Amino acid sequence: MNKSAESRRHLPTSPFNRAAQAGPPIEEYAVGDRVSHDQYGLGRVIAVESGNAAVHVDFAGRKGRIPSPYTKLAKL
Numbered sequence: 001m002n003k004s005a006e007s008r009r010h011l012p013t014s015p016f017n018r019a020a021q022a023g024p025p026i027e028e029y030a031v032g033d034r035v036s037h038d039q040y041g042l043g044r045v046i047a048v049e050s051g052n053a054a055v056h057v058d059f060a061g062r063k064g065r066i067p068s069p070y071t072k073l074a075k076l
Contacts, residue, residue: 026069029055038072040064 010016029035033045035057043059054067066073 026052027073027075028052029070029073029075034076036074036076037064037066042076 029045029048029052031045031048035043035045035055037043037057037059040057040059040062043057043064045055046058046063047056049055052068054065055070055073056063056065057073
């Protein structure tokens with residue numbers, strides 16, 4: 001790219017700069033965090049896989065593995 005193209009302002013609604021947009025940061029969880037899942041309800045993090053690839057959550061006796069990017073999981 002030339003210098004003038006790099007300094008141009010891009011509109012946030014432009015369909016041409018989608019690749020340049022970074023998604024929201026992935027939330028990090030620690031063992032013992034209380035969480036809420038859209039489908040499974042309230043739970044507690046019991047394990048975190050390396051690199052935040054997934055978290056294991058105990059939902060009142062039912063254990064589940066929630067993969068990253070945790071779209072349906074919220075920290076309480």
